[in-house]
Amino acid sequence: MNFIDLFSGAGGLSEGFIRAGFTPIAHVELDKAACNTLITRTAYHHLKETENLQPYLDYIQNKITRTELYSLIPENQKETVINMSIGSQNNQIIFDKINSLKGEKPIDLIIGGPPCQAYSVVGRSRDENRMQGDSRNYLFKEYARFLEYYQPKYFVFENVIGLLSAKTKNGDSYLQMMLDLFEDKGYYTEYKVLEAKNFGVLQNRKRVILIGKKNGEKGFYPEFDTVQTNVTVSEIFMDLPELKAGTGNFYKSKYKSYRGNYLFQSQIRNGLDFTTQHIARPHTEQDKGIYRLAVEKWENGQQRLNYNDIPEKWQTHKNKKSFVDRFKVVAGDLPHSQTVVAHICKDGHYYIHPDINQNRSLTPREAARLQTFPDDFYFEGVSEKPSRTAAFKQIGNAVPPLMAESIAYKLKEIILND
Structure with missing residues (x-):
C-alpha cells in the first residue's frame, strides 16, 4: 500500500x-x-x-x-x-x-x-x-x-x-x-x-x-492496546557514554554494557554496536549552577525547581509568574519524561540530564531516544556540516x-x- x-x-x-x-x-x-x-x-x-x-x-x-x-x-x-x-x-x-x-x-x-x-x-x-x-x-x-x-x-x-x-x-x-x-x-x-x-x-x-x-x-x-513497559526513563541513558557539557561526538559513540530489554523491544537499538549525535551543548557556569540546583532538588524528595527559587544573581527573566518551571530535570526515576518539543533547539533548560556529575542538558541522541527514533537514524543540517540545532528542532517536531x-x-x- x-x-x-x-x-x-x-x-x-x-x-x-x-x-x-x-x-x-x-x-x-x-x-x-x-x-x-x-x-x-x-x-x-x-x-x-x-x-x-x-x-x-x-x-x-x-x-x-x-x-x-x-x-x-x-x-x-x-x-x-x-x-x-x-x-x-x-x-x-x-x-x-x-x-x-x-x-x-x-x-x-x-x-x-x-x-x-x-x-x-x-x-x-x-x-x-x-x-x-x-x-x-x-x-x-x-x-x-x-x-x-x-x-x-x-x-x-x-x-x-x-x-x-x-x-x-x-x-x-x-x-x-x-x-x-x-x-x-x-x-x-x-x-x-x-x-x-x-x-x-x-x-x-x-x-x-x-x-x-x-x-x-x-x-x-x-x-x-496499551503497552506496559515496566521501566523508567533511566533506561534511555543506561548504555550511552557519560558526557560533560560541551563534549561528545556527532559521529561514532560506542555503547556501554546494557543488560536490559527495552531498547531492543522498542527498536531503538537495532543491531549496531554504536550510535551517533551524542554530543552535549556547552553551558555557561551560571546555567550549570542552575542545573545542579534542579537535580539536587529532584534527588531530595522529587521536587521541581521553581524559577523563583533560583538565586537572584542567576535570574535573567523579569517574568516570575508564568513558565516558572523553565528549568526541569528529565527524571530518570519516573516512568515517562516531559514532552520533547521543538523549543529544545533553542536551549536545554527544560531537558536537564538527571546525572548531577554530567551536569548538562540532553544530547540530540538522548532526545531522539525519548521519541523512539532508532539509534541509526541520522538527523541532517542544511549543509554537509552536522547541526545540533537542526537535529533538536526535527526531533522535537516529530511523531x-x-x-x-x-x-x-x-x-x-x-x-x-x-
Whole structure:
C-alpha cells in the first residue's frame, strides 16, 4: 500500500508506516534540513533492502561524504523528497512531481499534519495576536486539496491537543472547520487524543490523531492496546557514554554494557554496536549552577525547581509568574519524561540530564531516544556540516516512530478487512 507524507518533517510518522509495510511515494516538506534527513533515511532503507548497508554506516561515521552516499541511491528515490511549501502557488507542481513518481499506482493513504505552532496553547499564549493572523492556521485546507486530488482510502492527520480549543477571531472552532471540510471532500473523520506513553514511548506526549475514511461511516476508529513497559526513563541513558557539557561526538559513540530489554523491544537499538549525535551543548557556569540546583532538588524528595527559587544573581527573566518551571530535570526515576518539543533547539533548560556529575542538558541522541527514533537514524543540517540545532528542532517536531508504527498496523488491518 502506498502513501504520501505531507508536512513530513524528519519522517517520524513515515518511519512507523514504512515499518508496517507501507511504501512512501513522496514526502513533501518545506524545511531543507528535514528534507536532507529524509533523503538520508531513504538511502538507509534503499541500501538495507539491497543488503548493502555498509556505505550508510560509513557515512554516519564520517568515513564518506553525503554526496558519496547520495550517489548510491537511484535518482527517482531521491526525488521522492519534495522540498516545497504546500499551497496554491506550488500544489500543481507538487501534484505533477508525485504523479511522475507514482505512475499507475494508487495512493492508498495520506499522512501528516501541518505545523502545530498555530494551534498550540503555548504558541497562542506567547503570541500577542494569539496566532489569529497566522497563515498556518489554514494549512488544513491545502491538506484537503490533496485528499480531493488523490482520493486515498484513508488519511491520518496529527496535531497538538491545542487544536481542540483553537478558535478563529469569530469564535469558530478550527477542528470543526476541518471536520466539515474533510466531509465535504468525501471523508468521514473521527479523532481521539492518543498518548505516546500508551504505545511504549517513555514520554508524556498527547496528540490529536484524526483518521478519515473515504465514504466512511461512524465507528471505524481503531482501538489500541496499551503497552506496559515496566521501566523508567533511566533506561534511555543506561548504555550511552557519560558526557560533560560541551563534549561528545556527532559521529561514532560506542555503547556501554546494557543488560536490559527495552531498547531492543522498542527498536531503538537495532543491531549496531554504536550510535551517533551524542554530543552535549556547552553551558555557561551560571546555567550549570542552575542545573545542579534542579537535580539536587529532584534527588531530595522529587521536587521541581521553581524559577523563583533560583538565586537572584542567576535570574535573567523579569517574568516570575508564568513558565516558572523553565528549568526541569528529565527524571530518570519516573516512568515517562516531559514532552520533547521543538523549543529544545533553542536551549536545554527544560531537558536537564538527571546525572548531577554530567551536569548538562540532553544530547540530540538522548532526545531522539525519548521519541523512539532508532539509534541509526541520522538527523541532517542544511549543509554537509552536522547541526545540533537542526537535529533538536526535527526531533522535537516529530511523531514517535513506535507510536506511528502501531497506528500504521491498525490501519493496515482495517484496509485489508475493507
